[in-house]
Amino acid sequence: MGARFAGRSAAETGRGIVDLVRSSEVISRVELAELSGLTEASISRTVKRLLEDGLLVEVGQSETTGGKPRRLLALNTNGRYAVGLSVDEAQLTYALTNLRGEVVGRLVSRGIGTDTPAVVVRRMVRETTRLLREHEVDAGDVLGIGVAIAGRLDLRGAAMRALRDTTDWEQFALGPALEEALGLPATLEHDYVCAALGEFWVGRIPASSDFVCFYAATGFGAGIMLGGEIYRGSSGNAGEVGHVVLQAGGPECWCGSRGCLEAVAGPRTVVRKALASRALARRLSLTGDPDAVRADFALVARAAAAGDAACEQLVEESAGYVGATLLSLTNALDLDRIVLSGPAFADAGEYYLRATQSAVSELSFMRQVHPVTVELSTLQMQSSAIGAATVALDGGLAAR
Ligand SMILES: [Zn+2]
Known part of the structure; x- marks a missing residue:
């Protein structure tokens, strides 16, 4: 010790x-x-x-x-607070936690959509201020804000890149901008890492567990926790399992590689395949807007859950690839638990749960040695917001 x-x-x-x-x-x-x-x-x-x-x-x-x-x-449980903010194109989710990481306030607002960084930062400041005011928390008692977000983090952990493909978000350093506008320390972390921390923090995961929190929003990522610690890799970007190659030479991925999990099975791909059938696109009222992938994916997922055969097939195909990826991760890391989390699982999570459960229980290399628990998170986007708050607590305490 x-x-x-x-x-x-x-x-x-x-x-x-x-x-x-x-x-x-x-x-x-x-x-x-x-x-x-x-x-x-x-x-x-x-x-x-x-x-x-x-x-x-x-x-x-x-x-x-x-x-x-x-x-x-x-x-001193209520001696200090932290704010966690989960950023998603469809929704912003705030969690105000005390020093123990208990959620004392929440706020949900619309996602970043097509707004510019400057507009979104101004809104984040207004909403954070409102959250603190509603819960009578003095800004001086807040250790910082943690931001759960998709994209690449640079080595300073400050900049966030490639959140979306071709907008002014790509090279925007959200951390420093938010820090200046809000007057609070801001720490960025991958949404999937925050989700893993959130699941761990609310106590559902035993500290001894070697687990992966597979997070699905517009893309896929996995927070990897081994022996009670997040595995971060050489630059803090470990966990980009959406870009694990499943088909060498397969379809082009937006990351520049080919045959990645996201390219064959991500929400973007599921939506693209649904749009390829004009009858299906009309029946579901898909927008086809590249900035509304999550909303379109939710329409497909909801239709699948309601028994639409064409949508079920699309979602099952995607779930099969996710199951195969998680089976590979289980074999590579000797995991004992997988948690599926994130907004894209809100409507059709059961398909992904079944596909992963059957892949792991029937095919895991260690199946005769130990079982692997696979579960669907009940926290949804709360997990990444709570995890982001724990990142802020940690960073805030370390800086004092
Ligand atoms: Zn890729």
């Missing part, structure tokens, strides 16, 4: 201590020293600072059988 704290800065130590207090209801300084491997003097200094800062509170004394009673510490 002690090794976890070796070589940490004062701020990182503070964050580590807050984590330890958060994971136990109440705890004494002596226990903190034992768990962290730090000296009691060092713990006392850090705890003093965290108490002054209003992150921890003292909550009485422990019962002892002889010796000095120990003063107990707990998290």
